[in-house]
Amino acid sequence: AQSVAQPEDQVNVAEGNPLTVKCTYSVSGNPYLFWYVQYPNRGLQFLLKYITGDNLVKGSYGFEAEFNKSQTSFHLKKPSALVSDSALYFCAVRDTGNNRKLIWGLGTSLAVNP
Amino acid sequence: KAGVTQTPRYLIKTRGQQVTLSCSPISGHRSVSWYQQTPGQGLQFLFEYFSETQRNKGNFPGRFSGRQFSNSRSEMNVSTLELGDSALYLCASTTYQAATTDTQYFGPGTRLTVL
Numbered sequence: 001a002q003s004v005a006q007p008e009d010q011v012n013v014a015e016g017n018p019l020t021v022k023c024t025y026s027v028s029g030n031p032y033l034f035w036y037v038q039y040p041n042r043g044l045q046f047l048l049k050y051i052t053g054d055n056l057v058k059g060s061y062g063f064e065a066e067f068n069k070s071q072t073s074f075h076l077k078k079p080s081a082l083v084s085d086s087a088l089y090f091c092a093v094r095d096t097g098n099n100r101k102l103i104w105g106l107g108t109s110l111a112v113n114p
Numbered sequence: 115k116a117g118v119t120q121t122p123r124y125l126i127k128t129r130g131q132q133v134t135l136s137c138s139p140i141s142g143h144r145s146v147s148w149y150q151q152t153p154g155q156g157l158q159f160l161f162e163y164f165s166e167t168q169r170n171k172g173n174f175p176g177r178f179s180g181r182q183f184s185n186s187r188s189e190m191n192v193s194t195l196e197l198g199d200s201a202l203y204l205c206a207s208t209t210y211q212a213a214t215t216d217t218q219y220f221g222p223g224t225r226l227t228v229l
Contacts, residue, residue, distance in 0.1 A: 032214050043118070043204055043220040051215045090157065094214050101147070101159035101170055102218060 002027045004093050006105035014113050015082045021076040022107045032094035033074040034102065035065055037055030039087045047089075050074060061085070081112045115141055118207050118221035126227045132193040135224045139186050139207030145169075146188040148180060151202040160203075163188050164210050192226075196224060200228045 003026045013019045019089055025031055036044040048059025055067045065076045076089060088109050092102040119138045127133050139146050147170075148160040159172040163182035180190040186207075192199055202225050206218035 016220075034217070036220070041222075041225075043120075043222040044206075046217050046219060049215075049217060071217060082123065096214075101172065102157075103159075104157040106156040 002093055002095050002103050003050060004046050004103055004105040006089075006091055006108045008108050010109045010111065012111045012113065015083050016080050017064065019078050019081040019085070019110065019112070021089045021091075021110060023073060023074045023105060024071050024089075025078065026063075027093050028102045029096045031067075031072075033065075033067065034092045034094070035063070035076050036090045036092065037075075037087050038090065038107075044090065047076070049100075081110075083112045083114050086110055086112045117207055120203075120205050120218055120221040120224050122224060123222065124186060124225045124227075126229065127195050127199060128229050129195055131195050132191060133195060133226060134189055134191045135203055135205075135226075137188045137190075137205030137207075139188070139205075140219055143209050143219070144186050145208045145210035146182060146186065147206045147208075148188070148190050149204045149206065150174075151204055151223070152200075157204070160190065184224035195228045197228050199224060202226075 007026045034049045035047040038044050047063050048057050050057050050067045058064045063078050072087050090104040090107045090108045121136045145164040147162040150158045162170040166182045177193045182188045202223045204223045205221045210217045
């Protein structure tokens with residue numbers, strides 16, 4: 001069965017430092033991977049996705065993610081964190097077969113300290 | 115282009131009542147999916163609609179139902195509410211042009227509290 005794991009419930013980083021939010025996946029077939037961000041009392045905002053091609057995917061707000069097939073990982077990164085990046089981050093993988101639903105990790109809370 | 119809109123934003127109901135939530139997709143998007151988000155279970159897929167037909171369904175009891183109208187707007191209904199139904203209900207829309215690679219865009223959600 002397809003699954004996504006976000007091994008860290010919370011990540012703390014100082015403003016200006018690089019940040020990484022980890023995601024690993026398990027899927028049969030080609031993985032289609034997504035990152036979303038959720039601010040308090042808001043819906044989910046799309047950041048980026050990996051479909052095929054270049055392993056480094058660039059997305060919104062300066063975020064990027066690195067796809068690593070051998071390690072089945074899709075870590076989210078940003079070179080220099082902002083306080084405004086503090087939010088809940090979700091990794092998701094598209095289910096295979098006829099069901100197109102997204103399968104979600106449980107989320108990682110990112111806190112960027114001034 | 116306007117984003118996905120959901121109404122109402124907040125609802126308070128009591129056990130045993132029923133509730134209807136509404137979702138208007140991005141203009142031109144024809145597929146609508148619904149998710150339930152709770153702190154303990156995270157995001158769980160409810161169902162997906164395209165062209166007024168339910169295409170996919172998650173593992174929720176029959177108390178959860180939905181429909182889609184010809185203008186792609188969608189509603190979901192929960193009957194005989196239980197305390198455990200308290201959650202944030204999110205709606206997402208896509209163009210449905212590509213089965214597995216298209217991006218889902220989410221609305222702000224409806225926060226349902228069952229007392």
